Amino acid sequence: MTSSRSSAPFDADVLIVGGGPVGLTLATDLAQRGHRVAVAELRRYGEPPSVKCNHVSARTMEQLRRLGVAARLRDAGLPADYPNDVVFRTRVTGTELTRIPIPGRSTRYTDTAGPDGWWPTPEPPHRINQIYLEPILLDHAAAQPGVQLFNRTQVAEFVQDEDGVTATLLDLESGATRQLRARYLVGCDGGSSGVRKAMGAKLEGTPVIQRVQSTFIRAPGLKALLTDKDAWCCYAVNPERCGTVFAIDGRQDWLVHNHLHPHEADFDAVDRDWSIRAILGVGPDFHYEVISREDWVGRRLVADRLRAGRVFIAGDAAHLWVPYAGYGMNAGIADAVNLAWLLSARLHGWGGEAILDAYQAERQPITEQVSHFAMDHAQKMIRARGAVPPDIEAQGPEADAERERVGREAYDLNVQQFCCAGLNFGYFYAGSPLIVDDGAQPPAYSMGDFTPSTVPGCRAPHFWLADGGSLYDLLGQGYTLLRLDPAVDVAPLQAAAKALDMPLTVVDPVAAGPLPAAYAHALLLVRTDQHVAWRGDRLPADPAALLAQLAGRSTQTVAAG
Template sequence: MIIGAGPVGMSAALEAARHGVRSLVIEQRRRDDPAGAKCNTVAARTMEIFRTFGIADNVRAAGLPDDFPTDVIYCTSVAGIELARIPLPSRLERLNADHHYLDSHWATPEPVVRVSQMYLEPILRRKLESIELITFMDCTTFVEYQNVDDHVVVRYALPDGRQGTVTAQFVIAADGGRSAVRKQMGVKLVGDVELGRTRSTLIRSAAIKSLFGDRRPAWMSWVVNHKVKGNLVAIDGRDTWLIHRALPIGEEDYDSVDLHQSIRDLLGVGRDFPYVVLSHEDWVGRRLVASRLRDDRVFLAGDAAHLWVPFAGYGMNAGIADGVAIAWKISAVLSGWSSTRMLDSYEDERLPITDQVSRYAMANLLENIEAVGKRRIPRSLSSRFNPVGAVLRKLIGRRLVKLNVPQFTPAGLNFGYFYDRSPVISYDGEPHPSYDMGSAPSSTVPGCRYPHHWLEDGASIYDRLGRAFTLLRFDASLDVGSLTAVARQLGLPIEVVDVPANTPMDHQQSTLILVRADQHIVWRGSSLPANVSTLLQHVAGR
């Protein structure tokens, strides 16, 4: 059973269905309620997941027009003076091999997509409702759960006051930052309770695009001037925009930033500029991580497990990784080839990563605050004629680009993280390579993501991975029959894929690499171990 049908909950259900596991998904919102526009980035790592669901093309095609750039700019207002620009491609430019951008070298079959959650959720929902293994109940509110021996009893409520119960073998709680499941578990959120306050307004205005004038339009425009600090996000590239305005540091009263005047100050327009408010939300930026992710057969995922400032777009993306990870592990147990030891690995793997990623996001926020947030911005910054303003713009622009290229091209957060304390990975003593937000070395150390590469026939190596384990063999003369025979005896699904020895891949030192369905390496070697059964039972959580 999955509680919550946001991107995290729906992704968990889709992953379970991929492995033939039935699920019930309950959601307190109405089926046709529009999704919010909180997250506007689908990370490359998430797109790799969506590729396995068969929806990557749909996600890539949603939201912005094909020719709308995903540039990030820093400016005194949207209509004002640019301080700096981080050029990033439109959908069409991404397809042009002659164009090279900051993330063009990434080793992935699925580049990042700038698409709003308001377009993503309907794609996931349509896929969800097309699968017979998934039952979806909207307008259904979680009340309580009870672990009972080998199952969980969940009580829910309907809008008319009626209540019912469901018996499930496992529960994934993806019910958001105010998670009722987490509260019943008695799990505390640990970290920074408040990093800043923001006013966010979704507006409709066909006039905003013209504010870029003859400049290349930007997907995200960061604004700093003596009146307001915030940003503008292009939602559809036409007339729908999301505007964030930060409250001054230490300020708690949201009304201290006038809702409408702050929008005009950020855009750089007068009172007669036309726009319509579609929705508005005031919120607090936090960095909070759950102290644990499990109560017997009940697991937390997504915002129920962690809350942090939306830098690098990694709240939703990390949550989807949570949901898919625990859904795969539960499916392994229900399919009979694993045991509850596999479930123990969920917290051992995901909780340290959640903490790491949240710290990277927080550090980036604090660096940006240090660069512009704590300073009193002089009027001269916005003046085209004041030489002091020109010098300031140059200095601040350089600083902001240096700080934020890693945020908007976060190779490390996508591909660098590793599992270094998992009970279902066979380590060999080699240390994991370090990474930061913007960079990640390729590595085949167990626990790392297997580096992506293309095969001779043009296929992605990830498309050849099995739904449990895949043994990649770089020397076709090596006999791996003993491994496949033991796997059959154990009922463990395993594929063998021969990879040409001349495949261009950094740090490839082993001729055999065992990879999980989530692309993480669980073992490597130059030959099979003496006791193949011990290895397979270890990585299968037996």
């Protein structure tokens, strides 16, 4: 909704609708950049979230390191020595078919033997359920100066004008309403987003890919029935029911996904108790308690636009897909990280209005591509579940051979989603107004693999510094110039940045060892979100024009250096 200009004072720079992991990350990032943030959340303060998310990606952990909360998160979740392995068994208590080794918290930084142990990052992935993750993010956000939380509060409506957004906040306890005026509004309010609907955006794609009857259970006796090594995630593969079971606390709490067959369109028509027992491999005398039902529908939907004037959407409000590779919440946090620095640039005044165009130009194509990765993987998993050999639990050499084959195929198919280097490090922003194309092609983007690259738009490859720190610890709040040849005079660029009041950090990084081969240029301009914006062996002829483009203040693009 849009109206004419308003002269009302601003209560916040940004109003965030939704206080889940995406909204809380956005609030923290903006607050640490010096902005006033209001967060409107339907739940009470500290009210437990659902158990939807089980995985924090390496890219997300890198950003949470920047925000000062990664170490605290790393100390939470499963017990420190609990393996984060993914195991495939005929049933949870049945015969093991294969195992994807993933180290637990105590050895996450030191164990480099597994399929994701080689990753060049200061922050490997972390398996932690949302019930442990979100309270830490909430406490961290609440502690930031400038963050104001409105719990049990609904944004009933909003109207925007040339200068800002005026929202009507409804207190769900008292029924009272109040007006809150902000310069921008961001909807982080989930798949049924009221902000998305109000701004006229629509989700497009495939509405149903699969249905999952999901149950959060407490089963203290299950762990004693597991004869093999513990695992964070267990896929049960048998002709009766195929399902996935996640260890939540490593002791007695489990999340059981019962993957419904394509013809099973009614959640309630499938016997929940029988399915859980078939997946676990336990009889009618086994006791468990249902904590909550968490049924969900896997989709592939991406919003046709992510912005309407001063209103934006992020996270599930902007895209919904089958959460393979854990990239539902993690993609939403990537949205938040992208949007935070763009909004900050505009709010601080050095970013032009066009800098905000980069949000949709960068995030929408990537989310569209990731949604296809997830959908394609979901369809392969559906076919695999439909092809489970009827004798997979039989005895004898033929059944042994079948189990070996199924295990091998399961490993090859799933190692790319659980050890997804491509999704973590391989995505790049092409066609962005804030990226200076130098004619080089970025490496192909896939789920499982990636090639480190400094092609503009790619993530600057990580390397450790001689002082033990991470390259990413050097990145400033705006742009950082990595000067790999200290002899290059960069004073003209610094002067141009000062004229724009643009934050520009110049560093001469000293690597702990040889630089990654991708660093073949003397100069690289890296954004606060780790993406390379420009590279060259010398400054361009007109440094001011380069920075004007990177500040969203010019329609002219500059040549590569």
